[in-house]
Amino acid sequence: MRGIMMSRQIRQIGLKVAIAACLVYPTVAFGQGESLLQQRQAELQAVEDYLKSLQLDELVIEHLELETSREIDFASRRQMATRLIGEYARRMMSGRNGVDSDCRSKAELLLQTYPELSTPSIRVAILQAKYLTSEDAFRKWWDSGRDENLRGELVSRWFELNSELVSLNRQLNNDYEDQVALLQASVENNRHSRQLSRLDGLLLHTDYLIGWSSYFLGVLIPENRRPLMQTADSHFRSFLQIEPQRTLTEVPPEWFDFSSDWNSRSLVGLALCQRGLDHPLQSQYCFELIETHATVQQTRELRFVWDLNSRVYLDEYSAALEFVDSMGEARQLSESGRTAFWMATLNASNATRDRAPVISRRLLRSGLTGLARQFDAARIESFLKAHRIQITGEDFFSLWLAGYLDFRDAETTNASGAYDAAMTKLAAALTVADQKTNPLDIARCQFLIAKIRLHQRDYESASRAFLECSKSFDGIAPELSAESLWLAVRSLSEQSHTQTRSLLKANRAIDQLMRRFPGSTFAKRAEFERLRLNVASLTADEAIDRLNRVESNDLNYALAANEIVKIRYQTWLDAHQTKSESELETFKALLEAESEYEQLETVSEESKLKTQLMVVDAMLRTESIDVETARQRLDRAKAAAEAIGSHLSLYQEYRYYRFLLANRAANQDEAFTEAQWLAEHAPGTPFEKSAFILLAQLFDQRLQSQINPSPEEVATVKTIFSKLVGLLGSSASELKQSANARVAYARLAALEFEGGSTDKAIEMLVSLNAQFPNHKSYLRQLASIYTQSQHYDDAVSIWQKLIRGVEPGSDLWLESKYNLAYCLYSLGQKGEARKLHEQTRHLSPELPKKWVKQFDDLSALLAREKDPPPH
Numbered sequence: 001m002r003g004i005m006m007s008r009q010i011r012q013i014g015l016k017v018a019i020a021a022c023l024v025y026p027t028v029a030f031g032q033g034e035s036l037l038q039q040r041q042a043e044l045q046a047v048e049d050y051l052k053s054l055q056l057d058e059l060v061i062e063h064l065e066l067e068t069s070r071e072i073d074f075a076s077r078r079q080m081a082t083r084l085i086g087e088y089a090r091r092m093m094s095g096r097n098g099v100d101s102d103c104r105s106k107a108e109l110l111l112q113t114y115p116e117l118s119t120p121s122i123r124v125a126i127l128q129a130k131y132l133t134s135e136d137a138f139r140k141w142w143d144s145g146r147d148e149n150l151r152g153e154l155v156s157r158w159f160e161l162n163s164e165l166v167s168l169n170r171q172l173n174n175d176y177e178d179q180v181a182l183l184q185a186s187v188e189n190n191r192h193s194r195q196l197s198r199l200d201g202l203l204l205h206t207d208y209l210i211g212w213s214s215y216f217l218g219v220l221i222p223e224n225r226r227p228l229m230q231t232a233d234s235h236f237r238s239f240l241q242i243e244p245q246r247t248l249t250e251v252p253p254e255w256f257d258f259s260s261d262w263n264s265r266s267l268v269g270l271a272l273c274q275r276g277l278d279h280p281l282q283s284q285y286c287f288e289l290i291e292t293h294a295t296v297q298q299t300r301e302l303r304f305v306w307d308l309n310s311r312v313y314l315d316e317y318s319a320a321l322e323f324v325d326s327m328g329e330a331r332q333l334s335e336s337g338r339t340a341f342w343m344a345t346l347n348a349s350n351a352t353r354d355r356a357p358v359i360s361r362r363l364l365r366s367g368l369t370g371l372a373r374q375f376d377a378a379r380i381e382s383f384l385k386a387h388r389i390q391i392t393g394e395d396f397f398s399l400w401l402a403g404y405l406d407f408r409d410a411e412t413t414n415a416s417g418a419y420d421a422a423m424t425k426l427a428a429a430l431t432v433a434d435q436k437t438n439p440l441d442i443a444r445c446q447f448l449i450a451k452i453r454l455h456q457r458d459y460e461s462a463s464r465a466f467l468e469c470s471k472s473f474d475g476i477a478p479e480l481s482a483e484s485l486w487l488a489v490r491s492l493s494e495q496s497h498t499q500t501r502s503l504l505k506a507n508r509a510i511d512q513l514m515r516r517f518p519g520s521t522f523a524k525r526a527e528f529e530r531l532r533l534n535v536a537s538l539t540a541d542e543a544i545d546r547l548n549r550v551e552s553n554d555l556n557y558a559l560a561a562n563e564i565v566k567i568r569y570q571t572w573l574d575a576h577q578t579k580s581e582s583e584l585e586t587f588k589a590l591l592e593a594e595s596e597y598e599q600l601e602t603v604s605e606e607s608k609l610k611t612q613l614m615v616v617d618a619m620l621r622t623e624s625i626d627v628e629t630a631r632q633r634l635d636r637a638k639a640a641a642e643a644i645g646s647h648l649s650l651y652q653e654y655r656y657y658r659f660l661l662a663n664r665a666a667n668q669d670e671a672f673t674e675a676q677w678l679a680e681h682a683p684g685t686p687f688e689k690s691a692f693i694l695l696a697q698l699f700d701q702r703l704q705s706q707i708n709p710s711p712e713e714v715a716t717v718k719t720i721f722s723k724l725v726g727l728l729g730s731s732a733s734e735l736k737q738s739a740n741a742r743v744a745y746a747r748l749a750a751l752e753f754e755g756g757s758t759d760k761a762i763e764m765l766v767s768l769n770a771q772f773p774n775h776k777s778y779l780r781q782l783a784s785i786y787t788q789s790q791h792y793d794d795a796v797s798i799w800q801k802l803i804r805g806v807e808p809g810s811d812l813w814l815e816s817k818y819n820l821a822y823c824l825y826s827l828g829q830k831g832e833a834r835k836l837h838e839q840t841r842h843l844s845p846e847l848p849k850k851w852v853k854q855f856d857d858l859s860a861l862l863a864r865e866k867d868p869p870p871h
Helices: 008-022 024-028 036-053 057-070 074-092 101-113 120-143 148-185 189-220 222-240 261-276 280-293 297-313 317-327 335-351 357-373 377-386 396-413 418-432 439-455 459-473 478-495 500-516 521-535 540-547 557-577 583-598 605-621 627-643 649-664 668-681 686-704 711-728 732-737 739-754 758-771 776-788 792-805 811-826 830-843 849-864
Strands: none
Touching: 074 101, 074 120, 101 120, 120 148, 120 189, 120 335, 148 189, 189 222, 189 261, 222 261, 261 280, 261 297, 280 297, 297 317, 297 335, 317 335, 317 357, 335 357, 335 377, 357 377, 357 396, 357 439, 377 396, 396 418, 396 439, 418 439, 439 459, 439 478, 459 478, 459 500, 478 500, 478 521, 500 521, 521 540, 521 557, 540 557, 557 583, 557 605, 583 605, 605 627, 605 649, 627 649, 649 668, 649 686, 668 686, 686 711, 686 739, 711 739, 732 739, 732 758, 739 758, 739 776, 758 776, 776 792, 776 811, 792 811, 811 830, 811 849, 830 849
């Protein structure tokens, strides 16, 4: 909308400050004889001029509305209303994209109070606003499937608008004739000439609007199409000043002013009417004039959209399909032009779904193919969702499109397994491709696969694929060719960390990129990548010195500053890990580098957030952490983090650091909240493990604090530990490498037993004991489960092993003695059990308090029972 592009700073000034700022100036110019009313008007005009000079049309209207409501005197209020309605009209007449529908309703409301302000100019402005909202309603109705219940309402709306326009057109014609007569009879030629010129402009405007409203009525009422199209044709000719009966192909291009959007749109309307009147050659001639002579590229390209829509509006579906097929990839259009064309194709497919389903499917395929070739997933997904369309099929197109959408899902949501799903479909698409498949579409499919390889850190395969893609796109899709070559550079650069020969390949690819695409942004990025590769072999100070040589006006200046932050962070990390005396000094250098980088205006919020998290990471690794300072850092980064979207990995990393900080600050509630968020929203990330470790600890603590937990509570904790075991691993090698994995695995076994899965628990613990045969905790846990599940034979050998391996008199020694005696007694070996009991009491005459009752109960049991208990 023209005049509403406000900077954030101007918005913050506010209307009152703007008025105060400009009121200083008009007071200087006031003469001594001016009245207070004149001074007031001058002040108000100064405010308006000031706001308009800043292109703040929205504030101009707010200002006039405020002043109109303030005026008490009727004459003053009417004068302010006159200026306000004039501003509404100017706003509504500012062009298709400058119409504020609210202005129309406000203008109509104001005219109810001041009907005498209704001038032809105001009426034209209001009718134009009505026309534009009616046109939007028509397109929405058409694209949504042409509901017959709404058609009558639309017809009534357009008919009312058309009638108002025709009535105003007649009035303007009468006024025009009156002014001609006055001009001939009056000596004030200049005044009447200006009035005639103004009326002529309004007449042309109404001709334009009558033409379009008649055309859309012709589309809405097929039985009256011919007379309505003839009416529209007549008014478009009047606008363009073409004789009614003149054949359009006889009108030379010089006749039209193609620099005027109004003229171009009127010529479009004329082309559409000629098609509706069955004059296709005349219609095509008009479209070709626009395509060849329009001075604005957007106008030239919209010709294709108008041409396609007109065929669909007239139910010429086969012709519409032929037109789309003839466009191919629409290479002659710009990217925005292609987008508009393929979106029109999709809307055409939806409009023809009921009337021509076969053609509809072909148009749908064409539209989706066009947008997929531009990698425009957002519009594809929006259209598919709006019209509830599923992509199915095992052909190349269906698999390629489905794979691409999965790829985009993986990029935007970081969903676990999304990249694998995309790879499966894209690889399947390549297997079904044949000689009829467009080679560039195959290359696009390979390009996506290469991107997945890069994400999976398979740099060697990715670099090879990107280099091949660059060759495939060369000369046909230069932007994709340049991007492919740049991604090959990135892949080789990453690979150079482990393979020296990849460094040479990366430099060769950079040379190639800068030679073939010297003016592209990828070439500038490649130039910096070469610098980054070169400084990698230098010391930290040498590398920073080299990066500091990048001039502030260089496009790579921000990248160099970012690289310095990374080097400072790595330097601090090395000092921290080696407990170097320079740790504090390197941390200060990191803070300074991050602060300088954050102040750069060209840096994105996302990049700033990355460097802020580096500093937070350094703070959290420090033993003497300043919790409050770290919290302030994270709070400062909150707005940037939330702005980038919760599904992105950087936001997940931000929440991870909030989780770590809460842990370090012993804020259990906050840590639990953050852990729950990470568990739910960061699956498949490195942060998920830490979150589930804490959740498992907290839930397990709550469970063990209860005397009789419910089966549901046990099941909840079991589910969490099952997930944790899946994340930490349960294979022999994983259990050997990770203490966390062993603890989680052992606890899950205990929960399986508590939940009634005794065999599963025993199986897990037998496996764990096989890998760690002398681990007392695992032996004790397995022996306890054997004892409680009445597997006394298996329990005996383990309790005996524990007795031999622990210190006599210790807690575990007493527990093992007690349980071994009980198991022997339960197996019918009462004498051995009594002997073991007596031996234990002899060796430990002063039993710890916690064991006195248990051994007394066992003594009573052995004395009371003469026969062993039944098995």
